[in-house]
Amino acid sequence: MTRRKTHSIRTLKQARAFVLEVGLCGIFSDAKGRMPSLWDATDLPTRRPGEKGWGRRVTAIWGWKNELPAIYPDEIFYGKISGGLAVLMSMDHLRASHYPKHHRPLKECSALAQKIYAVLRHDPYPTAVLREELGMSRRPERSAFDRALQELQITLNIARRNSLEDANDTWVLFREQYLDVAEAP
Numbered sequence: 001m002t003r004r005k006t007h008s009i010r011t012l013k014q015a016r017a018f019v020l021e022v023g024l025c026g027i028f029s030d031a032k033g034r035m036p037s038l039w040d041a042t043d044l045p046t047r048r049p050g051e052k053g054w055g056r057r058v059t060a061i062w063g064w065k066n067e068l069p070a071i072y073p074d075e076i077f078y079g080k081i082s083g084g085l086a087v088l089m090s091m092d093h094l095r096a097s098h099y100p101k102h103h104r105p106l107k108e109c110s111a112l113a114q115k116i117y118a119v120l121r122h123d124p125y126p127t128a129v130l131r132e133e134l135g136m137s138r139r140p141e142r143s144a145f146d147r148a149l150q151e152l153q154i155t156l157n158i159a160r161r162n163s164l165e166d167a168n169d170t171w172v173l174f175r176e177q178y179l180d181v182a183e184a185p
Contacts, residue, residue: 008043012071015042015064019076023093027065027086038064038088064088070162077178078160080153091181099181104155112148117157117173124161126168 009015018041019025026037044057054062068088069078077094081087081102089098106117119125119133127149131137136145149171152158159177161170175182 009038009041010043010060012064012067015060016068016072016076019068019088020090024087024089024098027061027088030085035087067164069160070164073162073177078162079156080150082154084150084154094178095181095184099156099184102154102156103182104157106155106157109151109155109157110148112144113151113155113157116145116148117152120158120171120173124170124172126166126170128168130171 009018015038018036018038022036024035025041026035027039029037029039038061039057042057042061044055044060046055046057065078065086065088068076075091077089077091079087079089081098106114109117115134116130119130125133128137130149131142131145134145136142149158152171153160156174158171159174161172162177163170
């Protein structure tokens with residue numbers, strides 16, 4: 001399926017406008033075409049043959065996924081949806097539609113997800129430190145940890161902390177960062 005580009009995103013400001021316009025978008029292209037994506041809407045070059053690194057397009061999009069919710073925390077949310085797809089969404093979409101439909105109480109989550117949540121109750125943790133804290137750095141424990149962490153994101157029990165100072169994904173309780181969403185009627 002060939003997608004027709006309707007946007008020419010080249011800057012953070014344009015990426016912000018895109019997310020607010022569409023309400024919900026994938027970070028990278030969604031092969032199933034379920035939703036718009038920053039990848040498909042971004043008009044920057046990919047890596048050329050022989051070029052080192054990711055190329056301008058991947059570098060920009062990878063940065064925007066962290067920068068948008070950190071710079072505009074009252075406007076943009078980063079999270080995961082069913083199937084583990086990373087998305088950005090407007091806070092309006094999160095409040096009005098996504099949270100009411102997809103939040104699940106912690107008691108409905110797996111035992112391992114509940115264990116991870118219990119650790120995060122005390123302090124935010126980067127993924128690698130949290131994995132090590134729970135003694136789950138090797139296979140198959142590592143895979144189980146990754147599934148449980150994703151489960152907590154999808155059920156909106158944890159969120160990535162909105163901070164430009166975090167070098168790696170750092171996790172907090174969803175309620176700590178988005179109390180107004182969690183307590184909305």
